Each structure stands twice: as structure tokens, then as C-alpha cells.
Amino acid sequence: MMLARMIATVGGIGYLHPAPGTWGSLIALPLAYGLHQLGGFPLLALATILATGLGIWATGVMTRGEANHDPSEIVIDEVAGQWLALWALSYPAWAHGIAISALWPGWIAAFALFRLFDIWKPGPVGWADRQAGPVGVMLDDVIAGMFAGLGVIALAGFSHGVLGL
16 A cells, blocks of 8 residues: 555655645656656656556555545646656657757646646546546546647647747
8 A cells, every 4th residue: 555655646746735736747847857868758658658557556556445536645647647748848859869958848838738638627538537446537637648748749830830939
């Protein structure tokens, strides 16, 4: 149970208030930066997949026999979703030899869009949030992360293509 709690709360970050989900998303940023610096996009992608799988397991352990299937202290789902949103920065930086810190506007966009989609829960994000069990807990944030990543790509295309920045 202790390992599951450490994973699900991302070392206790989930106990920070107010807004533990926002704290989880915030801690994901420097962790993603470190992963990218250590191993580029492949390491961030692997870590995202591992966080998702371990998150499903840890959430299942923490919520077994509980009425609340998605307690606020579980923030591994925010970390996985935020990391997925950052793939839109990590991959091009890694593939083209760009310092990921040079893409700082994208970091802000990825964070803001992920929080927006995670809180607003449009369409498939809301559907996934209503699914019972640990897969549902993780899936809504994974989908929100995909939406945020697509948003980052669209904003970059607009900024660099239309605005010519």
C-alpha cells in the first residue's frame, strides 16, 4: 500500500492544497524537463507509458473498497496527462536538435491547455471521467493530455505559420 500511495500521490504532491491536480500538473513540468534532458523524447514517452500503467495499478490499490474511485490526492493521472501534452514539444525538440527550453511558450500552452481540458472535461474527456475504476481515473487525463498536445501543435502552427513568429 505504501508504494501505491507514493506512486498515486507522486511522492505526496497530491496532498498539497488547494488544487492538488494543479500541483500534480506543475510538478510534471520539471520532471518532464529532466527526463527530456536525460534521454530526449524516447525517455519521456517511456516514462509517460510507465506512469500510466503504474498509475492504473496504484489507483486500484488506493481505491479498493472505497466509495470514491477518484480521490483528489491521486495525481499520477495529471502527471501522465501533462507529460503526454508535452510530447508535442519533446518530439520536435529531440528530432531537430532544438533545446527544449527554447520552446518555452509551448510549455505554458501545454500546461494551460491541459488544465483547461482536465477541468472542463469536454466530450471524450468527460466520458472517460465517468468510467468507474482506475482505468477511468487515468484515461480522462490521458485524453486531456492528447487534446492539449494537439492544441499546442495548432498554436505553434498558427504562431509560426500565420503570424510568422
